[in-house]
Amino acid sequence: QVQLVESGGGLVQAGDSLRLSCAASGRAFNIYPMGWFRQAPGKEREFVVAVSSSAVLKWYTDSVKGRFTISRDNAKNTVYLQMNSLKPEDTAVYYCAQCPGASACRTDLVNYWGKGTLVTVSS
Numbered sequence: 001q002v003q004l005v006e007s008g009g010g011l012v013q014a015g016d017s018l019r020l021s022c023a024a025s026g027r028a029f030n031i032y033p034m035g036w037f038r039q040a041p042g043k044e045r046e047f048v049v050a051v052s053s054s055a056v057l058k059w060y061t062d063s064v065k066g067r068f069t070i071s072r073d074n075a076k077n078t079v080y081l082q083m084n085s086l087k088p089e090d091t092a093v094y095y096c097a098q099c100p101g102a103s104a105c106r107t108d109l110v111n112y113w114g115k116g117t118l119v120t121v122s123s
Contacts, residue, residue, distance in 0.1 A: 002026030002112040009117030020081040022096030030074040035105035038092035050105035086121045
């Protein structure tokens with residue numbers, strides 16, 4: 001029922017910026033936390049950032065604090081990830097996710113995933 005479609009990935013150089021978008025459809029988008037996860041080649045999928053339904057609360061993994069910003073536009077059923085000062089270690093497939101509740105944006109708890117968009121950062 002819930003569909004998530006990511007866009008905005010691409011190939012950039014270290015230090016560049018990129019903005020990812022996730023268009024959502026389905027029931028009650030505006031009551032669920034949304035998150036971004038990433039999976040680097042040969043690695044497990046990991047949490048990056050999440051935002052509460054009202055966008056009042058945000059959670060960031062330490063490695064992206066100060067560089068990445070999550071936001072959402074509930075009127076457009078869209079969540080964004082602004083990525084600045086990109087580093088080669090940010091290279092991964094980035095996945096949009098709908099989380100089941102507050103503080104529940106975990107790889108083992110996410111209800112719905114997008115198909116991912118590839119971000120490649122060259123050094």
